[in-house]
Amino acid sequence: xxxxxxxxxxxxxxxxxxxxxxxxxxxxxxxxxxxxxxxxxxxxxxxxxxxxxxxxxxxxxxxxxxxxxxxxxxxxxxxxxxxxxxxxxxxxxxxxxxxxxxxxxxxxxxxxxxxxxxxxxxxxxxxxxxxxxxxxxxxxxxxxxxxxxxxxxxxxxxxxxxxxxxxxxxxxxxxxxxxxxx
Numbered sequence: 001x002x003x004x005x006x007x008x009x010x011x012x013x014x015x016x017x018x019x020x021x022x023x024x025x026x027x028x029x030x031x032x033x034x035x036x037x038x039x040x041x042x043x044x045x046x047x048x049x050x051x052x053x054x055x056x057x058x059x060x061x062x063x064x065x066x067x068x069x070x071x072x073x074x075x076x077x078x079x080x081x082x083x084x085x086x087x088x089x090x091x092x093x094x095x096x097x098x099x100x101x102x103x104x105x106x107x108x109x110x111x112x113x114x115x116x117x118x119x120x121x122x123x124x125x126x127x128x129x130x131x132x133x134x135x136x137x138x139x140x141x142x143x144x145x146x147x148x149x150x151x152x153x154x155x156x157x158x159x160x161x162x163x164x165x166x167x168x169x170x171x172x173x174x175x176x177x178x179x180x181x182x
Contacts (some may be wrong), residue, residue, distance in 0.1 A: 041086045044138050045136060046080075046136055046138035047084075047086050047138060049068060050082060050084045051084075059111060060111055063084070064083060064085075065082065065103070065104070066081075066084060067080065067081045067082075067108075067143075070142070074142075074144050074157065075144045075146055075149050075150050076149060077112055077115045077143070078144045079108065079111055080140045081107050081108050081111070081140065081141045081143060082141075083139060086138060087138070089129075089130070089134050089137065090129075090130060090139060093139070093175060095175045095179035097175070098172055101172055101175070102168075104168070108143035109126075112124055112145045115145070117145040117146055119146075120145070122147075123146035123148060124143065124145045124146075125143075125147045125150075126142065126143055126144075126168055127141070127142055127160060127166055127167050128142070128165070128168070129142075130163065130164055130165065130166050141168065142158060142165075144158060
């Protein structure tokens with residue numbers, strides 16, 4: 001995928017209208033300018049949702065995680081599962097946080113199963129957007145089902161193991177490679 005198409009999709013996610021861009025490097029600059037303020041917990045909308053100071057359609061919460069419906073669902077069931085701890089993105093995880101990724105995945109699977117999605121092994125798409133293709137600088141797992149009902153654009157935006165959307169297994173493999181030898 002060339003940089004122009006990537007930015008085209010990135011801008012659609014973040015700004016709404018589809019506006020072609022000149023280069024991939026402008027996507028990185030746009031991303032940094034757009035999200036710089038969101039590195040701060042007080043300004044992060046997902047932290048505000050987790051803290052209860054911003055409204056959202058919360059479907060689950062406990063001491064460690066909050067799950068809520070995506071504002072722009074890619075399928076009938078599209079949940080975002082976030083840790084209450086502010087972690088900017090999947091790229092910022094350390095090998096010690098692998099259990100956190102596993103817990104996010106287990107929770108995402110369970111919540112989608114509770115929604116009555118049939119054939120979960122075929123119909124569930126789990127993943128993280130990979131920087132610079134993140135619109136919110138707070139780690140969040142997308143749990144999307146049924147994937148057979150996703151539009152063409154949604155399938156592109158949430159394309160498994162692309163440059164911009166990676167599976168939890170890919171994140172765990174990356175963390176295992178970074179883990180110190182024992």
